[in-house]
Amino acid sequence: MAPAFLTDAQIDARALAHRRELGFRDERGVDFMTLMTKLKARYPSFAYERVPDGQLGEAEAQWDSRAKRLLIPEGVFAAANRGEGRALMTVAHEVGHALLGHDGTLQRAPAGNRAERLSPRIRAMEYQARRYAAAFLIPDVEAVRHMSAGEMSEHYGVSMSAAMVRKSELK
Numbered sequence: 001m002a003p004a005f006l007t008d009a010q011i012d013a014r015a016l017a018h019r020r021e022l023g024f025r026d027e028r029g030v031d032f033m034t035l036m037t038k039l040k041a042r043y044p045s046f047a048y049e050r051v052p053d054g055q056l057g058e059a060e061a062q063w064d065s066r067a068k069r070l071l072i073p074e075g076v077f078a079a080a081n082r083g084e085g086r087a088l089m090t091v092a093h094e095v096g097h098a099l100l101g102h103d104g105t106l107q108r109a110p111a112g113n114r115a116e117r118l119s120p121r122i123r124a125m126e127y128q129a130r131r132y133a134a135a136f137l138i139p140d141v142e143a144v145r146h147m148s149a150g151e152m153s154e155h156y157g158v159s160m161s162a163a164m165v166r167k168s169e170l171k
């Protein structure tokens with residue numbers, strides 16, 4: 001089943017609503033373990049599992065909608081725990097698939113990869129998850145619109161490249 005069409009503004013609004021429902025204040029960054037704990041508390045069927053590095057192939061993490069399980073390789077788990085921006089974004093991407101109700105086994109892989117080229121449905125879901133992840137970590141609120149990319153990166157614990165993309169999205 002194809003995902004519902006959402007405009008960028010709708011994706012941002014959903015991410016902000018979910019962020020707030022989970023109890024993250026707009027002006028604070030999302031901490032990885034706090035996020036896992038809050039997701040389990042709010043969605044009792046949600047679970048995450050650490051898997052050996054390499055088990056998911058080229059995928060950095062994976063959401064399985066049937067098992068309602070987020071699979072995180074050890075290396076990504078450790079990096080997210082240390083607060084590394086890229087790993088945090090990987091996890092937020094999978095949370096996007098989960099909370100947008102995407103169907104299937106979905107992963108964070110390079111944009112424009114084979115699955116995306118072959119399937120408009122997968123392309124649509126991946127686009128939504130990418131946008132959602134950035135919007136979840138860097139909420140679309142007035143104060144953020146006045147920040148530079150460097151300030152976004154520092155304040156919300158995301159990589160500089162992710163902050164630059166988000167800055168351009170919020171123009």
Ligand SMILES: [Zn+2]
Pocket residue numbers: 093097106107108109125126129
């Ligand atoms: Zn994905």
